[in-house]
Amino acid sequence: MKRILVGIKRVVDYNVRIRVKPDGSGVAIDGVKMSINPFDEIALEEALRIRERGGADEVLAASVGPADCQQQLRTALAMGADRALHVQADGVLEPLVVARALLKLVEREQPLLVILGKQAIDDDNGQTGQLLAALWNRPQATYASKLELADGSARVTREVDAGLETLEVDLPAVVTTDLRLNEPRYVKLPDIMKAKKKPLDTLGLEALGVSPRQQLRLVRFEPPPQRQKGIRVKDAAELVAALKKKGLL
Amino acid sequence: MSARILVVAEHDGTRLNPSTAKCVSCAGTLAGAEIVVAVCAADAAAVAAQAAQLAGVSRVLTVENPANRHALAAVLAPQVVALAAPFSHVLGPSTTFGKDLMARVAGLLDAPQVSDIMAIESAQRFRRPIYAGNAILTVELAGGGKVVGTVRAASFEAAATGGSAPIEKVALHLELPTHTRFVSVSAAKTDRPDLQTARRVISGGRALGSADGFKILYSLADKIGAAVGASRAAVDAGYAPNEMQVGQTGKIIAPELYVAVGISGAIQHLTGIKDARTIVAINKDGEAPIFEVADFGLVGDLFQIIPEIEKLVG
Numbered sequence: 006m007k008r009i010l011v012g013i014k015r016v017v018d019y020n021v022r023i024r025v026k027p028d029g030s031g032v033a034i035d036g037v038k039m040s041i042n043p044f045d046e047i048a049l050e051e052a053l054r055i056r057e058r059g060g061a062d063e064v065l066a067a068s069v070g071p072a073d074c075q076q077q078l079r080t081a082l083a084m085g086a087d088r089a090l091h092v093q094a095d096g097v098l099e100p101l102v103v104a105r106a107l108l109k110l111v112e113r114e115q116p117l118l119v120i121l122g123k124q125a126i127d128d129d130n131g132q133t134g135q136l137l138a139a140l141w142n143r144p145q146a147t148y149a150s151k152l153e154l155a156d157g158s159a160r161v162t163r164e165v166d167a168g169l170e171t172l173e174v175d176l177p178a179v180v181t182t183d184l185r186l187n188e189p190r191y192v193k194l195p196d197i198m199k200a201k202k203k204p205l206d207t208l209g210l211e212a213l214g215v216s217p218r219q220q221l222r223l224v225r226f227e228p229p230p231q232r233q234k235g236i237r238v239k240d241a242a243e244l245v246a247a248l249k250k251k252g253l254l
Numbered sequence: 255m256s257a258r259i260l261v262v263a264e265h266d267g268t269r270l271n272p273s274t275a276k277c278v279s280c281a282g283t284l285a286g287a288e289i290v291v292a293v294c295a296a297d298a299a300a301v302a303a304q305a306a307q308l309a310g311v312s313r314v315l316t317v318e319n320p321a322n323r324h325a326l327a328a329v330l331a332p333q334v335v336a337l338a339a340p341f342s343h344v345l346g347p348s349t350t351f352g353k354d355l356m357a358r359v360a361g362l363l364d365a366p367q368v369s370d371i372m373a374i375e376s377a378q379r380f381r382r383p384i385y386a387g388n389a390i391l392t393v394e395l396a397g398g399g400k401v402v403g404t405v406r407a408a409s410f411e412a413a414a415t416g417g418s419a420p421i422e423k424v425a426l427h428l429e430l431p432t433h434t435r436f437v438s439v440s441a442a443k444t445d446r447p448d449l450q451t452a453r454r455v456i457s458g459g460r461a462l463g464s465a466d467g468f469k470i471l472y473s474l475a476d477k478i479g480a481a482v483g484a485s486r487a488a489v490d491a492g493y494a495p496n497e498m499q500v501g502q503t504g505k506i507i508a509p510e511l512y513v514a515v516g517i518s519g520a521i522q523h524l525t526g527i528k529d530a531r532t533i534v535a536i537n538k539d540g541e542a543p544i545f546e547v548a549d550f551g552l553v554g555d556l557f558q559i560i561p562e563i564e565k566l567v568g
């Protein structure tokens with residue numbers, strides 16, 4: 006069975022403007038819209054396209070986190086994942102813990118490919134894919150904007166600072182997605198109904214043998230410094246004069 | 255015990271990337287820290303010589319191996335890990351090179367990583383942006399072990415030059431993986447300044463309408479010696495290549511002058527320009543959020559304004 010494992014993280018929707026709690030203890034997320042991390046949606050879409058082309062037989066969506074994650078896993082099933090696995094874990098989950106949990110799933114499920122988002126838009130850590138690849142001792146191809154599977158290997162085009170880089174990696178491997186890899190499909194209502202019948206299994210983090218160790222204490226959350234409000238200029242001439250005066254032109 | 259910091263150099267085989275000088279200056283904010291730069295390369299001499307000049311660096315370690323010709327995280331990580339043993343901190347830049355590599359290093363070391371360090375408060379305490387820069391989080395190392403970090407270059411000035419640290423060759427006998435192979439890189443050739451270090455940047459958004467539309471920005475940029483950037487919408491639409499994207503998922507920059515042309519100012523874009531000294535917004539919609547962060551705002555049609563500016567500065 007050629008299987009692709011996709012990571013799904015539940016995050017505050019990218020359209021929500023978050024607020025830091027006045028006491029600095031966190032970010033106020035009660036009642037705000039939650040979604041699949043946009044990069045994970047792209048990861049799932051890519052896996053579905055590979056399956057639809059015949060490059061894989063099964064797409065497995067996995068999420069590590071509290072019970073609410075099941076909502077996002079249901080959405081993943083509605084998008085087209087065949088099965089979902091929920092690793093139940095509460096509290097602060099550091100990327101290394103998530104990577105260890107994913108490694109356990111990888112060992113059980115033996116995927117050909119793991120596709121994760123390059124970062125989650127809440128913590129912006131950008132670590133999990135590389136951590137998993139390191140722990141698994143397998144190749145990583147991060148920031149993918151193009152992914153081509155061949156027999157036993159994959160060719161991945163990566164968005165790097167210099168431009169586009171292409172790597173060839175042996176399979177199995179971990180790929181992390183960048184924004185331009187694809188445009189995720191919309192979920193249709195009948196698919197949501199169908200998704201209710203698809204298997205979603207829950208496992209405990211500690212039952213998997215992973216300890217929820219926290220190595221970085223979250224000391225304080227603060228709003229970012231605000232920029233001073235500027236001025237409006239009436240035309241190009243006034244703008245150029247103002248910039249020249251500041252020595253910027 | 256005072257901190258011992260290993261900085262992993264980014265380079266292209268001949269030139270040290272400016273992000274490394276920023277990592278060194280970040281490391282230097284920790285009083286009394288010993289700063290050592292690691293250069294893993296096929297031929298390290300030229301890059302090591304540049305690293306040795308950075309103020310505050312006490313030693314440069316070089317690891318030469320033909321396998322290092324292209325920077326592959328899977329190949330570099332075991333070498334960095336081998337060098338890391340005596341160090342308390344292992345830092346790299348928050349560039350695509352550093353983000354790709356350092357987390358793999360953290361995985362091999364089983365150490366926590368602090369991503370996008372914007373300030374070091376103590377050997378255990380760091381500040382970093384989360385939620386696209388809409389919150390700043392202070393984290394503290396709970397145990398006494400090693401920590402890996404990536405440094406948000408826009409938060410630091412480059413370290414000065416003028417030093418002359420000793421360069422030491424290190425021979426590592428490691429079996430490096432061959433499961434990851436470099437195929438090619440395509441980088442557009444440009445004579446314009448590098449986006450990440452340019453003092454002036456002009457960026458265009460969806461409003462430019464086409465790759466052709468961007469030409470008015472290139473023309474102005476060349477007049478004033480600016481780099482050109484783009485919003486995600488402009489890159490997605492194919493008006494500009496991906497390496498020009500500025501923002502949460504593109505480049506985080508801190509130029510002296512940033513001119514946003516036909517860019518609405520989505521939070522994901524703003525997070526990339528928060529540290530710009532002066533922001534100019536040119537947009538036909540006076541209500542666009544970009545004006546909330548602009549030092550100078552000009553409401554109007556960019557296709558009329560940009561050529562006018564070009565004439566005025568010419």
Ligand SMILES: Cc1cc2nc3c(=O)[nH]c(=O)nc-3n(C[C@H](O)[C@H](O)[C@H](O)COP(=O)(O)OP(=O)(O)OC[C@H]3O[C@@H](n4cnc5c(N)ncnc54)[C@H](O)[C@@H]3O)c2cc1C
Pocket residue numbers: 019043044126458459460461484485486487488499500501502503504505515516517518519520521522523526536537538539542554555556557
């Ligand atoms: C996970 C995620 C990550 C993202 N990362 C990034 C990122 O790194 N960088 C980034 O930029 N975006 C990013 N985005 C996208 C971001 O949310 C916005 O969609 C994007 O920045 C919009 O680009 P824009 O301002 O060019 O386009 P628009 O929002 O469409 O704005 C175009 C602007 O041009 C103005 N305009 C139109 N015609 C003219 C004219 N003739 N003269 C003057 N003004 C004119 C309009 O008034 C409007 O304000 C990300 C989104 C997500 C979900």
